[in-house]
Amino acid sequence: MRTTGSGPEASSERRTPLVSVIVATYERSNVLRLAIESVLRSTLADWELLVIGDACTDDSAEVVASFRDPRISFTNLARNFGEQSEPNNVGCRMARGRFIAYLNHDDLWFPDHLETALEQLESSGADLVFAPVAAAPRCSSEELGRGGELHFALHGASASGSYEPCLFEPASAWVLRRELVARVGPWRPALECHTEASQDWLFRAHRQGRSLRSTGKLGALTLPSGSRPGVYARREDHENQHWARRMREDHRLLREEILAAVALELAARRSLPTLALS
Numbered sequence: 075m076r077t078t079g080s081g082p083e084a085s086s087e088r089r090t091p092l093v094s095v096i097v098a099t100y101e102r103s104n105v106l107r108l109a110i111e112s113v114l115r116s117t118l119a120d121w122e123l124l125v126i127g128d129a130c131t132d133d134s135a136e137v138v139a140s141f142r143d144p145r146i147s148f149t150n151l152a153r154n155f156g157e158q159s160e161p162n163n164v165g166c167r168m169a170r171g172r173f174i175a176y177l178n179h180d181d182l183w184f185p186d187h188l189e190t191a192l193e194q195l196e197s198s199g200a201d202l203v204f205a206p207v208a209a210a211p212r213c214s215s216e217e218l219g220r221g222g223e224l225h226f227a228l229h230g231a232s233a234s235g236s237y238e239p240c241l242f243e244p245a246s247a248w249v250l251r252r253e254l255v256a257r258v259g260p261w262r263p264a265l266e267c268h269t270e271a272s273q274d275w276l277f278r279a280h281r282q283g284r285s286l287r288s289t290g291k292l293g294a295l296t297l298p299s300g301s302r303p304g305v306y307a308r309r310e311d312h313e314n315q316h317w318a319r320r321m322r323e324d325h326r327l328l329r330e331e332i333l334a335a336v337a338l339e340l341a342a343r344r345s346l347p348t349l350a351l352s
Contacts, residue, residue, distance in 0.1 A: 075164070077149040078135060091145070092120035092172055093188060093249070096165030098158035099179040100128040102299070103137040104311045106179045108318040110141060113177065115322070118188040121145060121175075124168055126161035129154035159261035159271045162245075166255045174252050176245040180297050182318055183246070184325050187293035191249035200285040202250035202276075204243045205293025206231045208332045212302055215312045228336045229296075230288065237276065237286035245272040246294045254284060292329050295321070 095113055099106050106125070113123055125138050127150035138148035149168065151161065158178070166174060173192065177183060187205060194203045209227040230243040237243070258279045267274040280286060297313055299305050320328045 075149060075151050077147055077168075078139065079144060079147050090170050090172075091122040093118070093122075093175055093192070094165070094169035094171035094173070094252070095121050095123045095175045095177060096162055096169065097123065097125045097177050097179055098128065098161035098165070099125055099134055100130055100154075101132050101134075101306055102179055102309070102311075103130075103132050103134040104309055105297075105314045106134060107137050108311075108314050109177055109179050109181060110138070110146065111318065112182040112185075112321065114141070114143070115185045116183065116188050117186050118192065121188070122169075122171060123147070124149065124165045126165045127151060128156070128158075128161050155263075157264045157271065158245075159263050163260045166252075166260070169252060172252060173249055174255065175249045177294075178244070178246045178296065178298070180299050180314060181244070181246040182295045182297075182314075182321055184293055184295070184321070184329060186291075187247075188249065190289050190291050190293065194287060194289045195249065195251070198285070198287050200287040201254045202248055202279060202284065202286045203289055204230050204237065204249075204286065205247040205289045205291060207244050207247045207294045207296055208292060208336065209244075209296045209298065209301075210313060210317060213313060213316075218313065218316045224335060225339055226332050226336050228340075232288040232290075235288050235290065237280055237288075239277060239280060242273065243276060244294070244296050244298075245275075246296060248276075254279065258282065258284070292333060295328075295332070 097109060123146040125148045127134050129151050135148050138146060191203045207229045209229060211225050230241055230247055232238055232241060261271050261275050264271045295317055
């Protein structure tokens with residue numbers, strides 16, 4: 075396991091950050107760059123970013139180093155685990171912040187995600203907060219260029235404001251108190267779980283009676299590799315580039331457009347839980 079910093083001051087003594095952001099990655103340095111940029115645009119700047127490579131052989135280390143930001147480090151595991159559980163566990167052991175947040179390497183945060191989550195943690199006293207997440211539909215470059223109606227899936231929209239076992243809540247939207255990791259335990263290997271490893275961890279926290287609360291505000295846009303066969307081999311990133319550009323140009327408008335699309339799609343089937351637009 076080898077750790078490198080991304081700035082000239084990376085090896086110097088640093089004060090404890092408020093939040094440790096953990097990004098598990100493997101062989102997708104082109105989209106990893108965009109995920110890191112979304113963290114850099116965060117309205118809350120008191121963080122460290124721990125990028126944990128699952129024995130990466132591409133240029134991920136060089137991409138991380140190119141940011142030249144002492145808050146960002148890259149650790150490459152000597153062994154490939156084939157999924158995010160162990161990279162996330164390594165990140166948790168390295169974390170120095172009072173709070174921990176996760177971001178999948180192919181996802182994007184809205185700039186106010188961390189700030190909103192921390193406000194909710196402090197006001198509610200919760201152990202973990204999660205934000206509603208929009209999953210972008212798979213689209214070709216031509217489809218994205220034409221614009222028009224897109225069908226987003228909304229995850230983690232809780233009508234009660236608390237975690238519900240029927241919810242699917244991507245880890246990219248979690249922010250939690252660091253001590254919760256020790257109480258719940260490490261992420262279990264995917265092969266030992268009856269569901270996704272992230273959902274297994276969240277359900278274990280729920281079973282322990284931990285307080286898991288929703289921010290009620292769309293916090294992240296996901297573009298999961300699992301629903302996009304071939305993206306590793308072909309290194310496709312046109313979707314990630316498109317949505318990262320939209321996020322840079324006007325994240326508030328993007329949030330409103332996504333929620334409007336979700337509302338139209340769900341209106342005929344069920345009522346949409348209240349989500350804040352701003």
